Amino acid sequence: MGERLKIGISCYPTLGGSGVVATELGKLLAELGHEIHFITHSMPFRLGKYHKNIFYHEVGVTDYYVFKYPPYDLSLATKLAQVAKMEKLDLLHVHYAVPHAVCALLARQMVGSDLKVVTTLHGTDITVLAQDESLKDLIRYAINESDAVTAVSNDLIQETKRTLDIEKTIDLVYNFVDKRVYYPRDVSGLKKEFVDRGEKLLIHISNFRPVKRVCDVIDIFERVQREIPARLLLVGDGPDLARLMNVVKDKGLSERVTFCGKQDDVAQVISLADAMLLPSEKESFGLVALEAMACGVPTIGSNAGGIPELITHGETGFLAPIGDTEQMAKYAVQLLGDEELYEKVSKACLDRARNEFCNFNIMRQYEEIYYRVLGREARQTSTV
Incomplete structure (x- = not known):
């Protein structure tokens, strides 16, 4: 030894x-x-x-x-x-x-x-x-x-x-991720405070810098909620926060988007969601996507940097070219609208996080x- x-x-x-x-x-x-x-x-x-x-x-x-x-x-x-x-x-x-x-x-x-x-x-x-x-x-x-x-x-x-x-x-x-901390939490009671029955909850967590393309998050969500009843949870803070709030207001989405600020218990917050949005311009790894994966929450995002090494397209999430919010929204609608597909992808997320990371x-x-x-x-x- x-x-x-x-x-x-x-x-x-x-x-x-x-x-x-x-x-x-x-x-x-x-x-x-x-x-x-x-x-x-x-x-x-x-x-x-x-x-x-x-x-x-x-x-x-x-x-x-x-x-x-x-x-x-x-x-x-x-x-x-x-x-x-x-x-x-x-x-x-x-x-x-x-x-x-x-x-x-x-x-x-x-x-x-x-x-x-x-x-x-x-x-x-x-x-x-x-x-x-x-x-x-x-x-x-x-x-x-x-x-x-x-x-x-x-x-x-x-x-x-x-x-x-x-x-x-x-x-x-x-x-x-520490598998003792990041795992699917039973948050069914808490989730009722964010969504009505039948609605899906999307989430984005970042430091709201330009490289995170947070306005793309809003564009994706706007397209998704036209097809599926949904709400958006924005977690974090940063230089693009004020701009983001204005975009949400201008698009008339204020009633469907919740700004949560920084949160300590990330695993619990992620467990509330049905999907993570990560349309970053640059991402050397994408830790938040791994945290979501470990909670059984699939990620829909860009194929930037190291994200494709973490997210296997079509298996543990869906990836599109940077800025292609239309395609990302289509993937989100496909995933959230097909219960059998969602269960398959969610299980694959858990297996990959626990075994590979x-x-x-x-x-x-x-x-x-x-x-x-x-x-x-x-x-x-x-x-x-």
Whole structure:
């Protein structure tokens, strides 16, 4: 049996799928006995209750008058080095090349030890930041100097290599859901508060950025409700919220669309729905679609990025070209109007989520990478 590890994790703790995945991974690793140290600017919002193997180290930023902007990157690198040295960490697992991987590499130099750095690419560091010529060399450096690099979809791996001319091996490790948390909930009583008898409920969850094409969500819903009695649940917040509310009002859909804001119990909210809408322009993986899948809720969306690696068209959902809201609406009507088809697709969602993207399988892949970079033998683990 291999050694239990001391792992430092750094991520964006308060927003996006990357922070969710990083936090959930840390919690699972702690359950197996690994010692996990979160090193972030605030408490990860999914961290939850106390666990004896989980520790939190806050990154404080120096507010020194000579700095025009607070130097978070330098503060993070310093904190990573301090914790690594004080706690004798085996490795740092950082999420995003910039700034976290760069800071981890600087911390490794400061510590002057055999500290290893594992970097996970989630998308934005490649699909957005790497498009900036001024950042390309920095991101390329972060990837090439990491001891191991993972990415959440094969599409993201190919885009990384294409954009940055990277030859380094990048491990494919998909995102995951904890099957103990994400499963179909009995919400029949609660659902009556959102829909009348015979109506279907569609849902969209995101941070309402332009890349999510939230107005396409409204267009799809408008087409669907012409054919099938339906309502729409919008969960989240973001820069396009005001525009979205205006579109809903202008289309006369205010009575059929509910804005829920941010919600903590995502599994319960998703379980209310009959289908998830995800017409994104870019999506390196599509974590919310996986969360829906694990609750038995099919996704109808675009074939952007890594979504086709998650959603098998015609089996666990339906995909159409980006912007083709007419076709997405047709798929939604087909799915929601055929009870036999819906049951078949819903069951396929549950099977795929539990078998291909379950927490234990993905966590084991990360463990194997940790032991590989440390040159140690992987230990046998039991199913969580």
